Amino acid sequence: xxxxxxxxxxxxxxxxxxxxxxxxxPTLHLVGDSTMxxxxxxxxxERGWGQLLPQFISPELEVRNHAANGRSxxxxxxxxxxxxxxxxxxxxDFVLIQFGHNDQKQSDPARYAxxxxxxxxxxxxYIKETREKGATPLxxxxxxxxxxxxxxxxxxxxxxxxxxxxxxxxEENVAFFPMNKRTCDFLKDIGExxxxxxxxxxxxxxxxxxxxxxSDNTHLNVVGAAKVAQFxxxxxxxxxxxxxxxxxxxxx
Numbered sequence: 001x002x003x004x005x006x007x008x009x010x011x012x013x014x015x016x017x018x019x020x021x022x023x024x025x026p027t028l029h030l031v032g033d034s035t036m037x038x039x040x041x042x043x044x045x046e047r048g049w050g051q052l053l054p055q056f057i058s059p060e061l062e063v064r065n066h067a068a069n070g071r072s073x074x075x076x077x078x079x080x081x082x083x084x085x086x087x088x089x090x091x092x093d094f095v096l097i098q099f100g101h102n103d104q105k106q107s108d109p110a111r112y113a114x115x116x117x118x119x120x121x122x123x124x125x126y127i128k129e130t131r132e133k134g135a136t137p138l139x140x141x142x143x144x145x146x147x148x149x150x151x152x153x154x155x156x157x158x159x160x161x162x163x164x165x166x167x168x169x170x171e172e173n174v175a176f177f178p179m180n181k182r183t184c185d186f187l188k189d190i191g192e193x194x195x196x197x198x199x200x201x202x203x204x205x206x207x208x209x210x211x212x213x214x215s216d217n218t219h220l221n222v223v224g225a226a227k228v229a230q231f232x233x234x235x236x237x238x239x240x241x242x243x244x245x246x247x248x249x250x251x252x
Contacts, residue, residue, distance in 0.1 A: 027062040028243065029085055029135075031076065031126070032098035034219060035143050035228075037067035044207065045200055045221045049143070049228035056233045061246035064088070072102035072111040073122035082126070091134030094243065097126050098179065100142030100161035101218065115160045123168045139169040141180035143228055146199050146217035148192040156184060175241055182231045198224030226252055 030036055036050040050065040057063055066085050068076070076082050076099070089095070099122075103113040113119040123139065130137040141162035147155040162180035169176035187195045200216035207214075220228065233247045 025060060025062045026092050026094065027064055027088075027090065028057075028094045028096060029089065030063065030065045030067050030096050030098075031082070031085060032067035032096075032140075033071050033101050033142075034067070034069035035101060036065070036098055037069055038065050045202065046216075046219050047222045047225035049220060049225045049232070052222070052225040052229040053232065055226070055252060056229055056247060056249055058246045058248045061243070067098075070102055070111070071099070072105070072113055073099045073119055073126070074113045075102070075111045077122065077125070078110070082129075086129060086133060089130065089133040089135045093133070093135040094138060095126070095130045095135055096138040096140055096177075097123065098140040098142060099123075100158050100165065100180075101145075103161060104158070115164050119161060119164055120168050123165065124172060127168075127172050127174055137172075138175050138177065139165050140177040140232070141165045143179050143220075144183035144187055146187060146195050148195075152192045154184060154188050154192075175239065177232060177235050179228070179231065179235075182235065183228060186227070186231070197221075198227060 030050040035048060037048040038051045039046050039048060048067060050067055054063045102111045103119050106112050113122055127137040142158045145157050147157055158180055166176050200219050200221050202210050202214040204213035230250055233250050236244045236247055
């Protein structure tokens, strides 16, 4: 009996090795900014929602997170990051593209992409070059910032870029994920006080970098990142997208 069990285990390892060597798994490539990216310093509370996404996805789909802090549609290309993603793309892969936060920054020419011309043009380039590799592009709008007025009304600071992303997706016949609307509606519903639980609130005298503490209304903590990842997988299911078959849960 022990010999049979050992033989079965060795066969399993051999088959798994063959699958990995052949790279037969489809891959979802994440391309975006800090709100999506992996955060290597787990002692600090910041997380990107792409970092939590694999917790909802079956191992049959590989998730590669290429998103990086401070990047825009323009900077991600100009730094060569997009070229690296293209070099990894295989036929049957997927690319989820989510930019907007840093594209708004007119004071920084290296990142700024005008909402009416440059931003749509860059998105169309991502779409075109993804398709040329035999992969499937997906477009998502940027997640909401936690900016409330003194009266407790949520400020909608990314609507123009979200609308531009939606328009490009429609023109190019690409699946669109309205993450801005999903997250803004959520923050409106729970209100300003409760929304604190999803973003970074650092007390003073804990991190050398922030001796006086820090209140960050753009970047997510682990709870916020998990919530946004949940919104994405639920949107996959709502659209009956082909990636839905790889979603094995929508609640952690």
